Amino acid sequence: MGKLKTNNCRVSINNIYSCFDLENNFKSIFIRKGGSLKTLDGLRAIAILYVIIFHSFLAIALVLPEQQFILYLSNFPKWLSFIWQGGFGVDVFFVLSGYLIGSILINEYENTGKINIRSFFLRRLFRLMPVYILAIVICANLEWQAQFLNTAWANILYLNNFLSFDKTFMNWTWSLAVEAQFYFIFPFFLAAIFFKTKHKIKLLLTLIAAGLAIRGGLLIIDNELFAHHPVFHIFPSLTGFDIHYINKVYINLYTRFTPLVIGVLLATLNSTNLEVNFKQKLQCFFARYKTLSIVLFTLSVLGVVFVTMLPLHNLNVDFTPTFKILHILFARLLFSLCIGYILILSLASYNKVLKPLSILLSLPFWYPIAQLSYSIYLLHLLVIPQAFGIVELIFYPEINEVSLLQLFLTFAVTVLISAIIASISFVLIEKPFMNMRRYIEFSGSGLTINLNKQ
16 A cells, blocks of 8 residues: 655555544444553543533523522432532543543653653644544534634633633533643653652642642632632522632632642552552552551542532522631542542552452443543533433423433433444544554654554
8 A cells, every 4th residue: 555755754544544444443432452440441431420410410400490490409309419519520530630641651751761742742632632623513503602602712722711611612621621731731740840859749749739729829819709609609500600719710720730630649659660669669558557448448438428418509508608618628629539549449459348349440331431431521511401302202291390300311311312422423533533643653853643553
């Protein structure tokens, strides 16, 4: 087969075709690669399902008048309060992203003595941008998003979290901007500081403390951040929705980088390649303190439950200014630390008593959901109104009130339809560009897309 050569760019047509092999791309949704971190798939799948169930239940705001919606929230079953805290699913994604990117770059540095930053950026671009462009094109043709199309440039540049949340195109993609900004800064941080210090753990702990200090500083200089009931931080449909809090605290890198750093900390602790074998030290610690590891696991689970079960959605619950300050300061940090501990424990199965955790998170059932999670996240909000309508039409044609069963069915239909659409985009767009990443190299000062590479 012929080849095209341009400077140091070599292209083999056969390998281009192989990237778009529909059969193999489809199989990759279900067949896990050897050596992949199975437990991460479980956590990623749970995170996206958590986000979707939260957004699916928000569909009730489409049909109920505001006062009736507030009343519905006040009478919502307490045991299901965690649903309204689905935004914490994004924090799980941040911890996992920090762990994966940290592991990749730490291993690259220890194996080669350097980080190819340009290659890293291009690989991230090939991974994230193609299906994002597809989502942007789709949303540009939807009436409820077209009015914000003049800010789509910010999405393409991953700067949309610098704009006001209520005036941005595809505003749910603020988290992509946070991650992209972290990806831009992080390699330089590793090269300039992290790899040059012997106190890596202390450095990362200092960054985590800095994230806490930034939140504290914002609360000191801006009393408006905790002036309103937390319900107005959750539901955009409410008249009193606190856009000031969202813009200042919720969607910015400087207030949300802590879970990403916690992920990097876990990658460091689980590394065998650094000058200090942190993983061996960690294994020795857990082997020596088995009971402590179980106690910490129990506390981590309780921490997650505590944070996500708080009745922040209930306007009838009076939260003091002190509580609101403490919640803004510590809730996401506590949640991310608990998720981080569960992750590091599940990765290594340090304790036989806790091995079922690793088995649960490694079940094959999670893998397809994890594989499709990125496309699902981008597209699921477009599906929810349609899913709600389908459920209402088929199961509740003559009922005027919304039941819990109807909302759970909306969630199930949303997952199903989103997964089908995501599968198509994964096979045709996402996976082909992911395949191309293994052919991308940098040599000297130029880019090599080496499609002869096997």
